[in-house]
Amino acid sequence: MFKKPLLALAALVTVGALALTGCTNKNAEPSASGGSSDGPTIAFVPKLQGIPYFEAMNAGGEAAAADLGFTWLYQGPTTADAAAQADIVRSFIQQKVDALIVAPNDPDSMAPLLKQAQDAGITVLTSDTDAPNSVREVFVNQTTEENHGKAIATSLMDAMGGSGEYAIVSCVETAANLNAYIDVIKKEIGDNYPDAKLVDLVYAGEDQAKAASMATDLMNAHPNLKGIIGLCSAAAPGVAQAVKDAGKIGQVFTVGGGTPMSMAPYLKDGSSSASVLWDVQNLGYLTAWTGLQLVDGKTLEPSFDVNDTITGVTFDADTKIELLGPPLIFTKDNVDQFNY
Incomplete structure (x- = not known):
């Protein structure tokens, strides 16, 4: 590389x-x-x-x-x-x-x-x-869709301790690769983590600010929310920023698909646990x-x-x-x- x-x-x-x-x-x-x-x-x-x-x-x-x-x-x-x-x-x-x-x-x-x-x-x-x-x-x-979806699912479950409520903030609703990742994530967590539950799936477009706003809304709507996936490079830093702004680092865990430079501050302060990309x-x-x-x-x-x-x-x-x-x-x- x-x-x-x-x-x-x-x-x-x-x-x-x-x-x-x-x-x-x-x-x-x-x-x-x-x-x-x-x-x-x-x-x-x-x-x-x-x-x-x-x-x-x-x-x-x-x-x-x-x-x-x-x-x-x-x-x-x-x-x-x-x-x-x-x-x-x-x-x-x-x-x-x-x-x-x-x-x-x-x-x-x-x-x-x-x-x-x-x-x-x-x-x-x-x-x-x-x-x-x-x-x-x-x-x-x-x-591969399988490898990527599994890596995201496993990273989130490792951070969450394998249980709790989680949500997904995706980007473009019609994006074939993102939708395939979602299917794999749902299956991987559903098959292997019976104490984890998907409570919502929302779409922010390729808009980091909108992803942050949606993540804030998700935390407000689901007081027991423990994890958020920011699926694309815009959503990943957005959801991490929302957790940081809410003062919930260590309570709500995020993973996603952000680029290294955009995710570095969030990985270092703990508002993001991992970024899965290439x-x-x-x-x-x-x-x-x-x-x-x-x-x-x-x-x-x-x-x-x-x-x-x-x-x-x-x-x-x-x-x-x-x-x-x-x-x-x-x-x-x-x-x-x-x-x-």
Whole structure:
């Protein structure tokens, strides 16, 4: 994984976050970096531009472009809005990019647009979140739904002592990967922790402040609430902040899927017990690298290494799913090893 300090990335994340709070447009301006003007153009449309998670993916894509010699375009909506995301996809189709990679907010509504892109001769992929009923040629998956859901469930139950009421604050209600994680979490806890009970499931979009507000409401509505899962990178710090603000550190335990830099303060003060994620920069690099392979007409092997830091990647030709690897669990003891 990328462990060397990346000062430029920290600046990028800060600028992206400021841009998000100050922008009134639905869509941010596209950014282009890395590579050669003579190489192919690969565009990535995240669910939401300006949050640390997707800025880290963008940094990985930029690194791949610089290493391998292609143009990397990055543009997403400034709110988790499927319609705004669709407008960006249409724009990239009109630009006739060589490869179009999307992390769809609404996989079903995105599928017809991916077909349009393919019909226009564009190589089409998904990353981070799949559109399984679309024509995408590869889904670059960060981890398996089973492994990720189990890691979150186990982390929460370890913090809660295996019993008590818990709630889930998810993000986009239509996100296929998040919904799959929820199913695994429910089953894992239901099968193995009979004294634990799910009392509520709410959706905050990709909005950290809304996640914090919802977590506060959950604690007020359920006085015996003992645990909260903040399922995505926006919800995880939001629910931890709510516990901290409520003065309930050590009483209400949180886990989630936040990036290391965003979760470090909460892991260190105990308002979050663990953050279950993956190396997001590596996911961005793998996403861009895979787009280039397909544009160049190369075949993905069942198992391969991309470079010295991205190893053991697998590809299932039947499902067309490429897998980065197992999840990483960030705690107060290891969080400072990561710089995104």
